[in-house]
Amino acid sequence: MDFSGAYSADNLMFLLKGFLVTLEMAVIAIILSFVIGSLIGVIRYSKIPVLSQLMAVLVEVIRNLPLLLIIFFVYFAVPEVTGVEMSILTSAIISLTIFESAMIAEIIRGGLNSIDKGQIEASRSSGLTYVQTLWHIVFPQAVRRMVPPIVSQFISLLKDTSLTVIIAAPELMHNAQIINGSSQKFIVPIFLLAALMYFVVNYFISLFAQRFELKRT
Template sequence: MDLDFGALPFLVEGLKLTLIITLVGVFFGSIIGSILGLMKISRFKLIKALSIVFVEIVRGTPLLAQIFFIHFGIPGLLGMRFDPLYTGIFVIAINSGAYIAEIVRGGVQSIDRGQMEAGRSLGLTGIQTMRHIIWPQAVKVMIPPFGNQFIISLKDTSLLSSIAVGELMYQSRMYTGNTFSYFDTFLLVCLFYLAITIPATILLRYTERRLERS
């Protein structure tokens, strides 16, 4: 059986956009997640409650529902229109941010409380202790689950084809709609995803082993 590689140029373009959305989305998601994660361990009840509510809403609703709500629901209410690409980046940032918040919370809370007391005994403020003592140790704990979240967000971008974002899945659907070459095209799509996720998983496991030794 001869495979049809005519979809390759379209899929390569889609893959580029998939990577851009993932990298930019997870970058902003990391910022959002770090803020939310620290809010969740705050002593101020209102700040902690706001973070918990946001994280639970995002984690408790399907990503596809979030995509439709943000891309169609909010613009429909405001009488405006969102660019699908910006919607995609925003949704990936918000969604990954909610999960990264739990990673940050768990990472910080895994560090012995005595570390904070030791920092304060040295004359450091709470913020300085967090920055120079707690955070560097917590980052080592957070790296493996953060890597897993990156891979999950990468695969989640496939749902953005539902709002016509020209990522990998959208390009494959457009190509097969004209050529009906379903088997060959979607086989290539799977191989493209595997070409990214397998090396990322190997790198992640290698990083975990290095961190265990350090």
């Protein structure tokens, strides 16, 4: 093991660049998947004819596919079928968003379904519209129950960015492998540092979620 050689200024900067790409992919995919997943979750909860059933099939198909397959499909198959060329990062973000949107949709739907139907009926009978009932009665209560699984899913998303190494996305694990390729003595220190980077970010996400949950109680 060569810690001093592995942690040279050039190697650390190269690893940091990869980590910044990891964070960029994760943040964009988190925002997009939350918006799309929330919309799909509400549609499924509302049981909109045809559209709800269509979303249910789509979600179940995506949830039961490995993320690696989705990454391959988006990067290789979509350009072949559509003729639209995408960059590696764009393909990676789209793949992560597709997969995570399905997961978030189920969390949203489950959280909304966990609210007692009697409260909804009482709200409607008091004159609130369906949208007002969702926004003022259902969502505030459901959010408390949805925060832990959503945060857990976002932590998983950050870790899942490492799978994009298969299409050579220049993220943390990709750059770690390149550094490791220059010397076998770097394998332990480099991957220890990469693990520490993942841990620190995920740990602070968990702390933020805990504080948010405490404020809402």
